[in-house]
Amino acid sequence: xxxxxxxxxxxxxxxxxxxxxxxxxxxxxxxxxxxxxxxxxxxxxxxxxxxxxxxxxxxxxxxxxxxxxxxxxxxxxxxxxxxxxxxxxxxxxxxxxxxxxxxxx
Numbered sequence: 001x002x003x004x005x006x007x008x009x010x011x012x013x014x015x016x017x018x019x020x021x022x023x024x025x026x027x028x029x030x031x032x033x034x035x036x037x038x039x040x041x042x043x044x045x046x047x048x049x050x051x052x053x054x055x056x057x058x059x060x061x062x063x064x065x066x067x068x069x070x071x072x073x074x075x076x077x078x079x080x081x082x083x084x085x086x087x088x089x090x091x092x093x094x095x096x097x098x099x100x101x102x103x104x105x
Contacts, residue, residue: 021048021095021105035061035072041095043104055098056081057091 021041024058077087088094
């Protein structure tokens with residue numbers, strides 16, 4: 001019985017702590033002097049249902065030169081367009097933070 005209860009509690013904690021968002025689109029744009037990547041995610045409610053609220057995330061790389069001489073700087077950190085002052089090392093962290101700020105996951 002204790003093992004069953006422990007397994008149930010662990011499962012519930014994992015479900016409640018999980019980030020559950022759906023990627024609606026992912027695009028990379030730009031060819032000449034800059035590139036950007038955009039990701040739009042749809043947040044979910046605590047009950048696991050899709051919300052109508054979305055988060056848009058973006059990162060940039062500055063490029064110089066053309067053709068085989070084209071060089072792009074490393075990608076800048078991901079930013080949540082709702083709050084562009086915050087920076088994230090990966091888009092999943094940005095999506096999680098954005099959805100949590102809206103009371104979702």
